[in-house]
Amino acid sequence: MKCKWTILGLVVGLGYLVFPGLVEAQERKIIPLDAHFLPIESGDEGQTYSKIVTVSSEGELVEKTYDLNYALVSAKKSMFEAAEPLEPVWEEEKQYASDGTLMYTQFKYRKDNANYTKVFVGDKLVLDLVCDSPLNCQGSFIAPDGEVEAVDRDVFKPGLPSMKVWHEFLGKNLSYPQSARNNRAEGEIWVGLKIDERGKLAESTVVNRASSDPGLVKEVERVLDRYTGGFLPARDLQGSPTTAWMYLPIRFRLG
Structure with a gap:
């Protein structure tokens, strides 16, 4: 979902022992999420996931989402430029299956007033899309058999006909x-x-x-x-x- 949600404040004392290897992060927030990955209040019965947000000294934002069994669901890295509106100029997001295997990696970046999306399964490109506006996108979906299909949207998400x-x-x-x-x-x-x-x-x-x-x-x-x-x-x-x-x-x- 490409949504802008206000990040909740730091949830103190939650998850420090069950997410090892992250204590070296310079800045960290742990955010409870509902089934739609929307931030909720700590202790809410609707919690389905937890997101750990860290910021590196270089300004890279790292977001890791876990289910309630501490299995990694997704890992995203973003880089922002110091401008308004505050939007990422580069993103890398990895999505994982329930058994922990990597399903795909998605890259998004902006260049020459256009937004680019590339999706890889392993090292194989399966989606190559460029949008110069929300209403004007063009690109290719590459099927497992190698067949190339012209597309005008991110086909891995539902969409509207127009x-x-x-x-x-x-x-x-x-x-x-x-x-x-x-x-x-x-x-x-x-x-x-x-x-x-x-x-x-x-x-x-x-x-x-x-x-x-x-x-x-x-x-x-x-x-x-x-x-x-x-x-x-x-x-x-x-x-x-x-x-x-x-x-x-x-x-x-x-x-």
Whole structure:
């Protein structure tokens, strides 16, 4: 999920003994996460993962996510530039299977006003994508048999048939609830959508419900019920359709 969540404060005394080899880190935070990898309060019953965040002396951000059995789920390194907005100029993320084996490595970087994504299984390139805007991407998916397919999105995640159509749909159907206006409530409502291998919506949820205005949440749920534009399923590393979650922000701003 490409989301911007506020990192919670340092959780003191959690996990220092069960994550050996990390005590040399210069700065470290341990963050409990829910099933959607969203930061939650320490001790929440919904905790599914733990993320250890460290910052090196060179300014490299390292994030390692573990399940509650202390199995490594993912490891990501990021480098940021001193500019606003604070966005990474380079990322390397490794995803692991439940048995600890490396499934794939994803690289993301910015160059010449474009965003590049490359995914490797071992040393084999399986996805090569470049986007000069969120609505304009082009690249290639390389199947295990070597066949090359032109793609216009990250095929390992579910997607929308057309982002332009999605935004037009929101523009025509989304209203600003009066109760939220009265409360001067603004912000982003993040929806999680579980898309099955047929491209059908199997489940939906507002992942930041607890921190959002109830009127905005209710409006988002109403609008989602009206959407009939369909979805594109994610693929596995072999190129076959699979069930996966996608996350979308719906923004409310007072004029």
